[in-house]
Amino acid sequence: MSVTSDRSADGQELTIIIKGRFDFSTHQEFRSAYEPKEKHASRYKVDLKDTHYLDSSALGMLLLLRDHAGGDRADIQLVNCNNDVKKILDISNFSKLFNIVKTA
Amino acid sequence: MISSASDRLTVLIADDNVSDRMLLSAIVSRQGHDVLTASDGAEAVGLFERRRPQLVLMDAMMPVMDGFEAARQIKTLAGDALVPIIFLTSLTEGEDLARCLDAGGDDFIAKPYNQVVLAAKINAMNRLRVLQETVLHQRDLITRHHKYLLNEQRVAKAVFDQIAHSGCLRSRNIRYLQSPYALFNGDLLLAAWSPSGNMHLLLGDFTGHGLPAAVGAMPLAEVFYGMTAKGYGLPETLREMNAKLKRILPVDMFCCAALLCLNFKQQLVEVWNGGLPDGYLLHGDGRPHTPLISSNVPLGVLSAGSFDDNTQVYPFGPGDRVFLLSDGVVDSTGQDGELFGARRLQNVLVSNRNPALLIEEVQWALARFRGQARDDVSMVEVAFAEPDLLGPPSVIYTDSGDSSPLDWSASFEYRTETLKRFNPLPYLLQLLQEVHGLRMQSSELYIVLSELYSNALEHGVLGLDSALKRDAEGFGLYYQQRAERLDRLEDGFIRIDFQIVPDGEGGRLTVRVQDSGAGFDSDRVLALPPAVTQLSGRGLALVRQLSDRCQWTDDGRTASVEFAWEGLA
Numbered sequence: 313m314s315v316t317s318d319r320s321a322d323g324q325e326l327t328i329i330i331k332g333r334f335d336f337s338t339h340q341e342f343r344s345a346y347e348p349k350e351k352h353a354s355r356y357k358v359d360l361k362d363t364h365y366l367d368s369s370a371l372g373m374l375l376l377l378r379d380h381a382g383g384d385r386a387d388i389q390l391v392n393c394n395n396d397v398k399k400i401l402d403i404s405n406f407s408k409l410f411n412i413v414k415t416a
Numbered sequence: 417m418i419s420s421a422s423d424r425l426t427v428l429i430a431d432d433n434v435s436d437r438m439l440l441s442a443i444v445s446r447q448g449h450d451v452l453t454a455s456d457g458a459e460a461v462g463l464f465e466r467r468r469p470q471l472v473l474m475d476a477m478m479p480v481m482d483g484f485e486a487a488r489q490i491k492t493l494a495g496d497a498l499v500p501i502i503f504l505t506s507l508t509e510g511e512d513l514a515r516c517l518d519a520g521g522d523d524f525i526a527k528p529y530n531q532v533v534l535a536a537k538i539n540a541m542n543r544l545r546v547l548q549e550t551v552l553h554q555r556d557l558i559t560r561h562h563k564y565l566l567n568e569q570r571v572a573k574a575v576f577d578q579i580a581h582s583g584c585l586r587s588r589n590i591r592y593l594q595s596p597y598a599l600f601n602g603d604l605l606l607a608a609w610s611p612s613g614n615m616h617l618l619l620g621d622f623t624g625h626g627l628p629a630a631v632g633a634m635p636l637a638e639v640f641y642g643m644t645a646k647g648y649g650l651p652e653t654l655r656e657m658n659a660k661l662k663r664i665l666p667v668d669m670f671c672c673a674a675l676l677c678l679n680f681k682q683q684l685v686e687v688w689n690g691g692l693p694d695g696y697l698l699h700g701d702g703r704p705h706t707p708l709i710s711s712n713v714p715l716g717v718l719s720a721g722s723f724d725d726n727t728q729v730y731p732f733g734p735g736d737r738v739f740l741l742s743d744g745v746v747d748s749t750g751q752d753g754e755l756f757g758a759r760r761l762q763n764v765l766v767s768n769r770n771p772a773l774l775i776e777e778v779q780w781a782l783a784r785f786r787g788q789a790r791d792d793v794s795m796v797e798v799a800f801a802e803p804d805l806l807g808p809p810s811v812i813y814t815d816s817g818d819s820s821p822l823d824w825s826a827s828f829e830y831r832t833e834t835l836k837r838f839n840p841l842p843y844l845l846q847l848l849q850e851v852h853g854l855r856m857q858s859s860e861l862y863i864v865l866s867e868l869y870s871n872a873l874e875h876g877v878l879g880l881d882s883a884l885k886r887d888a889e890g891f892g893l894y895y896q897q898r899a900e901r902l903d904r905l906e907d908g909f910i911r912i913d914f915q916i917v918p919d920g921e922g923g924r925l926t927v928r929v930q931d932s933g934a935g936f937d938s939d940r941v942l943a944l945p946p947a948v949t950q951l952s953g954r955g956l957a958l959v960r961q962l963s964d965r966c967q968w969t970d971d972g973r974t975a976s977v978e979f980a981w982e983g984l985a
Contacts (some may be wrong), residue, residue, distance in 0.1 A: 372669060
């Protein structure tokens with residue numbers, strides 16, 4: 313499990329990449345990936361390409377990111393969701409909260 | 417107390433050779449330790465018992481009791497604590513040295529002693545001793561905390577059970593499986609009767625474990641019981657639960673939940689699922705089961721404005737059952753990391769022959785799959801039952817009745833925007849409860865009011881045709897149209913008039929419900945034979961059966977019903 317982040321050249325978009333299990337043990341790393349460095353990004357992307365499992369506390373962390381990014385006005389894409397991850401997001405109907413993209 | 421590695425130790429030296437013993441004593445004392453001496457094994461064991469030295473230097477060959485036996489006895493006396501024993505030996509055969517360790521020795525040092533090596537060995541052994549002491553101390557600490565925790569959970573659970581079990585989970589048509597400590601896994605199961613004799617049931621699963629997962633349960637249960645008892649329907653109850661959880665829970669906490677309203681009189685089940693795995697409506701007549709899919713965001717995530725309280729309604733008759741489960745079932749992983757999954761669950765549902773064993777069969781399938789049983793899954797199955805067999809408990813009132821109002825009338829008119837969002841029934845029922853004579857029949861009153869109100873709304877204001885509901889497909893369509901038309905509604909009203917008049921020792925209530933719709937041919941509809949097997953048409957029959965008089969006027973746009981009561985004893 314590891315969390316890395318990458319900011320676009322103009323600083324507007326922040327991509328967070330999660331590898332392995334996305335669960336409570338990722339909490340600290342995930343938060344520090346988006347919490348203020350220089351300034352807020354205006355768009356966020358969470359790349360789940362190498363995420364093979366996500367539990368309900370991961371859903372909670374996504375909600376924290378959404379809150380941080382402006383709540384109902386947040387612009388967050390969840391990209392590269394594999395089928396298992398997609399299923400978990402679907403059960404909670406997270407497509408109503410996030411822009412879920414199956415492949416890049 | 418934990419002694420530090422640099423502490424002065426008490427070292428027991430056991431050697432039958434006086435000069436060796438004195439030499440060793442001098443060396444060990446010089447290294448800063450206190451020394452006890454013994455001249456044979458028995459004496460060493462005795463000294464150990466009395467003085468509890470922290471480390472033992474033990475000669476192997478001694479009279480009375482040899483070092484091997486003494487080492488065994490000292491190790492037994494020491495129990496969990498590590499008392500390092502270093503054998504002093506002139507033995508050189510591997511077999512003899514191995515015997516020293518087999519007897520419980522931790523190390524050995526060969527005669528003649530090298531002072532530097534001896535000091536290093538004493539220090540190394542002492543580090544191990546301190547490590548063991550630390551581990552034991554922490555173990556005891558954890559054990560103590562664990563006991564506290566269990567006790568706290570026991571108390572919290574007892575308090576919670578007083579609340580959770582005030583409902584009707586013990587009804588004979590409900591079967592469920594829940595770990596005794598489900599509350600601390602965040603699982604919640606509640607059931608209660610509404611005033612009209614509908615059963616409301618909630619299965620919830622809070623994110624996380626332990627205390628954080630348990631704290632949300634209390635307010636959720638409070639809203640569930642409070643609003644169900646007052647006669648609110650699922651949408652209002654859901655909105656309130658969502659708003660309350662949203663307000664009190666941290667952003668990353670929420671509650672996946674499914675809520676059911678089982679209407680045994682009208683043979684309907686209303687379902688809302690937000691975030692729980694598919695539940696199933698199992699049909700008694702052998703049709704394939706209907707999945708009850710999560711089509712909503714869990715409770716406590718969305719703001720009141722964007723929360724979706726739309727429910728699905730299905731026919732629910734004799735032999736039908738609803739089965740709900742927490743995610744622990746489908747998320748169970750087998751030994752190779754594979755998930756149990758929805759398909760395996762469906763196989764169990766399909767192959768089930770004896771409904772009474774369904775939950776056990778799912779458990780067995782899980783246990784076979786994982787190679788061991790799980791105690792953190794929740795499942796509930798609720799079956800159709802004839803309303804008379806269940807008998808919701810009657811409400812007990814505590815006021816005297818002296819101030820009961822007996823001669824009054826009131827009129828209400830609900831217009832478009834109100835009809836879209838507001839359910840006036842709980843409020844109206846509350847008002848009528850002030851009349852003591854009506855309390856005995858509050859359940860009937862509530863059913864009749866609900867029927868008249870939904871008829872006025874659905875057939876009158878919205879112009880829906882109940883003939884749609886003749887099969888399962890049309891049934892879904894009906895409720896879909898209901899939501900769409902309500903959403904688009906621009907003009908409409910429902911008027912409700914109450915008139916209460918005293919009559920001898922008792923009194924009489926007349927209710928008039930008028931709507932803005934096109935009306936209907938009441939004579940023709942009422943002349944139809946009562947629907948027994950059909951999916952619709954129970955409403956008017958219920959109204960006729962439960963009220964003392966009823967009639968339709970104004971081309972079916974106005975319904976009048978009467979309830980009378982005798983003087984109270």
